[in-house]
Amino acid sequence: MIKFCTLSSGSSGNSVFVGNDRAKLLIDAGVTAKTIATELRAVGEDPAAIDYIFVTHEHIDHVRGLGVMSRKFGTRICANRRTWKAIGDSVGPIDPDRRLVLEDFPGEICAGDLSVSYFSISHDAADPVGYCVSDRRRKITVATDTGVISPEVKEYFKGSSAVLIESNHDLEMLKYGPYPPYLKARIRSDHGHLSNVACGELAAELALSGTKAIILGHLSTENNTPGVAYDTVRSTIESAGVRIVEHGDVVPPDFFNPDNASSLTVPASSPSVCLIVAPRYDHSKVILL
Ligand SMILES: [Zn+2]
Numbered sequence: 283m284i285k286f287c288t289l290s291s292g293s294s295g296n297s298v299f300v301g302n303d304r305a306k307l308l309i310d311a312g313v314t315a316k317t318i319a320t321e322l323r324a325v326g327e328d329p330a331a332i333d334y335i336f337v338t339h340e341h342i343d344h345v346r347g348l349g350v351m352s353r354k355f356g357t358r359i360c361a362n363r364r365t366w367k368a369i370g371d372s373v374g375p376i377d378p379d380r381r382l383v384l385e386d387f388p389g390e391i392c393a394g395d396l397s398v399s400y401f402s403i404s405h406d407a408a409d410p411v412g413y414c415v416s417d418r419r420r421k422i423t424v425a426t427d428t429g430v431i432s433p434e435v436k437e438y439f440k441g442s443s444a445v446l447i448e449s450n451h452d453l454e455m456l457k458y459g460p461y462p463p464y465l466k467a468r469i470r471s472d473h474g475h476l477s478n479v480a481c482g483e484l485a486a487e488l489a490l491s492g493t494k495a496i497i498l499g500h501l502s503t504e505n506n507t508p509g510v511a512y513d514t515v516r517s518t519i520e521s522a523g524v525r526i527v528e529h530g531d532v533v534p535p536d537f538f539n540p541d542n543a544s545s546l547t548v549p550a551s552s553p554s555v556c557l558i559v560a561p562r563y564d565h566s567k568v569i570l571l
C-alpha cells in the first residue's frame with residue numbers, strides 16, 4: 283500500500299509525502315523542518331524515517347527546510363546538478379554523503395522498493411522537474427510550478443492512480459488583482475504557474491482515463507481561493523462525465539480497487555474521482571492506494 287499526502291502547499295512552502303512500509307520519501311521541503319516534522323507525525327509518520335527528499339527546484343518555497351532536515355534527521359537529498367548549483371549554500375551545509383545527484387535526464391532511480399522517475403517541467407528555475415513515484419503496480423505523479431502541461435509531461439501523468447497538480451490562479455482574479463503587470467505576465471507565461479482552467483482540463487482528462495485521486499496544490503493567496511479552485515476544476519471534471527466522490531480524512535484503498543468497490547457511493551462502472559484541495563499550512567487528506 284502506498285500512502286500519499288501533502289504536508290504543506292502554496293507559495294509559503296511545499297512538501298509532499300509518499301511512502302510505504304519500506305520506503306518513505308518527501309518531494310520538496312519548502313517549510314521549516316519543524317513544520318515538516320509536526321505534519322509528518324500528524325499523519326502517523328516519523329520524520330527520522332524519511333529516506334530521501336527529492337527536490338523539484340531551488341525556489342525557497344520548495345527548499346526552506348532542506349538543510350535542517352538533512353542535518354537533524356540524516357535525510358538524503360536528491361536533486362539534479364543545476365538545481366544543486368542554484369541551491370548553493372542557501373540551506374546551510376549538507377553532508378556530501380547525503381547529497382545525491384540525479385543524472386541522465388529524464389531518468390529513474392530506485393528509492394528502497396519505490397522507483398522515482400523525473401522529468402522536466404516549464405518554470406523559471408534552473409532545471410525544474412516533476413516526479414513519478416511507483417511501486418510497479420501504482421503510480422503517483424507530482425508536478426507543480428509549471429506554466430504549461432506539455433505533451434511530454436502529460437505522458438508522465440497518464441496512468442497515475444493519484445496526482446498532485448498545480449491549480450495556482452483564477453484568470454480573472456489575476457487579471458484584476460493587485461500584482462504589478464510584470465508579475466502578472468510572469469505568472470501567466472509558459473514558465474510561470476498553471477491556472478485553475480488549465481488544471482481542470484488536465485484533471486478531467488486524467489479522471490476520465492482512470493486516475494482516482496486528484497490533489498490541487500500550490501494555490502495563490504492573492505489570485506485564488508480553495509473554493510474557486512475546487513469549483514472550477516470540479517465543473518470541468520463533471521462536464522466530462524466523471525463523478526466527484528467524497529471521502530473522510532483518509533481516502534481508503536478500496537476506492538482504488540474496482541474488484542472491491544462495495545464501499546463506494548457510486549456504481550463501480552461510473553467513472554469517479556476524489557478531488558482534494560491541499561491546505562496551505564496543514565497536511566491534506568491521506569490517500570492510501
Ligand atoms: Zn517555483
Ligand SMILES: [Zn+2]
Binds near residue numbers: 427500
Ligand atoms: Zn513554488
